[in-house]
Amino acid sequence: MKYLILAAVLVGAACMTASAAGTHRQTSGTSSSPTYEDARSNASDEEVRVARRAYRAACERHNSVGYCECMTGGMAQALAPSELAVATAAFTGAHVSASAETRAHVEATRSQVDRGCVTFR
Helix, strand or coil, X not given: CHHHHHHHHHHHHHHXXXXXXXXXXXXXXXXXXXXXXXXXXXXXXXXXXXXXXXXXXXXXXXXXXXXXXXXXHHHHHXXXXXXXXXXXXXHHCCCCCCCHHHHHHHHHHHHHHHHHHHHHC
16 A cells, blocks of 8 residues: 555656656747847947947057956947947047936946956056
């Protein structure tokens, strides 16, 4: 009798495991890789490349190469090319028309990236 109960418990556990595995396969099969949004989500590679180069060149006029490499990588990853142009204008003194919201977003991003790059100063 106890073998019959043990067999029933094992069969039940096996069925639940198979059911859970099937459910896991269904949910994980719908998304095979993480999704995120960056500058290339909304702009071409060429637009991003041009904006990165301009930002790096403006940064290197005032800071070390290592710091500017770090900043350029972080800023270009987080900002669209049009927003990166606002950050570049901050170095060059050029006028770029942008909303107060965009300027605030660019400054918040710059501040955040700067905290990670401060060791390169």
